[in-house]
Amino acid sequence: MARRACQAKHASLQRVPRPPCPRPGGFGPATVCNPQPDHISGVNLCPHSNGPAPIPTHTVQTAGEETIMSSSKPRTIALILGIAVVLAIAIQFAPTPVSRINPPVQAEPQWDSPATREMFYRACGDCHSNQTSWPWYSRVAPVSWLIASDVAEGRQRLNVSEWNRPQRGADEAAEVVAEGEMPLPIYLIMHPDARLSTAERQALALGLQASFAK
Numbered sequence: 001m002a003r004r005a006c007q008a009k010h011a012s013l014q015r016v017p018r019p020p021c022p023r024p025g026g027f028g029p030a031t032v033c034n035p036q037p038d039h040i041s042g043v044n045l046c047p048h049s050n051g052p053a054p055i056p057t058h059t060v061q062t063a064g065e066e067t068i069m070s071s072s073k074p075r076t077i078a079l080i081l082g083i084a085v086v087l088a089i090a091i092q093f094a095p096t097p098v099s100r101i102n103p104p105v106q107a108e109p110q111w112d113s114p115a116t117r118e119m120f121y122r123a124c125g126d127c128h129s130n131q132t133s134w135p136w137y138s139r140v141a142p143v144s145w146l147i148a149s150d151v152a153e154g155r156q157r158l159n160v161s162e163w164n165r166p167q168r169g170a171d172e173a174a175e176v177v178a179e180g181e182m183p184l185p186i187y188l189i190m191h192p193d194a195r196l197s198t199a200e201r202q203a204l205a206l207g208l209q210a211s212f213a214k
């Protein structure tokens, strides 16, 4: 009778997700069946009974194996992501090869029309003048390095803010526009408004020819 009472009690304990298991041999009389908080699964919950040991709902070992097996892949991904984040942050402190400064405007060309000037600033001004607008992503490495070097190089060839000194690219400006070489295709990804229609390209090419020939 006592054995049954104990088994009945353990049967009810089995229903809880992680039944507390008694220490083997830690029992007094058969009627005393007080599960210990220490969790040792897989042992016969009622060792004094002759019946088969109840099947444990789960064992510590299985849970451990599951943990290792299922977490190794996410752990690798987490590690790679972690390294990527650390690198992404680290490069922010690397010195930018060229600075993001807008030197003062010294002299502008004599534009043949306000329309030419407007179109030039819309499609070319960020890289060929000292009036560059630096977007937020121009401060995020490694994009910042690309943008800063494009602006530095662009200004070197043609800078409408320093028309007081000879501009190497002036003669070619109309040509590169007519041929669609400029604005740089990479620039158009983030500046769709700088895209020129065929008519605009022709108009700008003519306008630049007239303005820069002076």
Ligand code: HEC
Residues within 6 Å of the ligand: 120, 123, 124, 125, 126, 127, 128, 149, 150, 151, 153, 154, 157, 158, 169, 170, 172, 173, 174, 176, 177, 182, 183, 184, 187
């Ligand atoms: C994203 C920046 C950027 C924009 C926008 C841009 N350029 Fe350039 N431009 C450059 C760079 C960088 C160079 C030098 C490298 C090269 O020639 O590709 C250059 C070179 C030039 C040259 C000299 C070409 C040569 O062969 O030496 C001319 C002229 C020129 N650009 C005109 C323009 C005109 C006109 C526009 C607008 C329609 C424009 N660019 C828009 C960056 C830009």
